[in-house]
Amino acid sequence: MTNHDIRLVVLDMAGTTVADGGLVEQAFETAAAELGVEPGSDDHAEKLAYVRATMGESKISVFRHLFGTEDLARRANAAFEKAYGDLVDGGLIAPVPGAREAVERIRATGRTVVLTTGFARTTQDAVLDALGWRDLVPLTLCPADAGGRGRPYPDMVLEAFLRTKAADDVRQVAVVGDTSYDMLSGVRAGAAVVAGVLTGAHREPELRRAGATHVLASVGSLPGVLG
Structure with missing residues (x-):
């Protein structure tokens, strides 16, 4: 399979699509x-x-x-x-530059995008509301939505796969995040694209060691990788 075959994109929030300034x-x-x-x-x-x-x-x-x-x-x-x-x-968060545009470009190709987090649902919803992102994607997931296990387990990625039915094969899934735990969850889920971004917690060596297939300056570069 090639990157063009990706049908489902699972994106982390804080550090990947959301800049929370520590x-x-x-x-x-x-x-x-x-x-x-x-x-x-x-x-x-x-x-x-x-x-x-x-x-x-x-x-x-x-x-x-x-x-x-x-x-x-x-x-x-x-x-x-x-x-x-x-x-x-208190208004101390903002989108990573180009994040919303990247999501919109990916969805415009017919792919499904899901946003995931390690936070509780109430916190995730507060972030979505603060950014005006409630309608940006069809599904958002937190660990409780996937049986309680967050990253580095593959559960949220697989929950996105099962709920959206956007892909026929886990190799049609891309997982994107800023931490080694994001990378591990993607690898364990069998995703073909496991992309690390450098806008958050971990640097390229950590992301590569955890199994990143790509390392990007930011999520803004993702549409070009997927094609």
């Missing part, structure tokens, strides 16, 4: 403080390093690792999602 780290600071993690401490530094290393992963999974128990993880996740939502409502 809001994930800001929201983490709030969540960590609520759970008693002292700013400037070694514990804080270690936890922040883990958050940076696991960008793209479902946030509840990150907090389960960091705080150990389900109760603490859920408290941290709730605080994180609220803080992130408040920052979004």
Whole structure:
């Protein structure tokens, strides 16, 4: 198959199509403080390093690792999602330049585009509303929509494949994101195109190691890759 055969494009949001200016780290600071993690401490530094290393992963999974128990993880996740939502409502996000135009160009070729995130549904909807993107694509997915497992599992990609019925074969799927976890989810789903972009968390070596077939300056270049 060639890139021309791609029928379904699964796009990450934060860092790929959405520029949030480091809001994930800001929201983490709030969540960590609520759970008693002292700013400037070694514990804080270690936890922040883990958050940076696991960008793209479902946030509840990150907090389960960091705080150990389900109760603490859920408290941290709730605080994180609220803080992130408040920052979004404050107008601190914007589209990655050319992202909306890229989606519109891809859809104009008859392909289906799905937007995915590691955030909860309420946060995803807040981002979509802030950008005026509710009608940009026919389907948006968060981990809860795919049985609760986010990246690096392939579940959201496969959920998009099953729900849209846009493709007959997983090799007709393209997965695009800014983190190694995005790349892993695409590889595990069997996507033919697994494209990393350099507008977010991870650089080209990390994206390549995780299985990227393409590395692009931004999602704006994607329509040219797909043809």
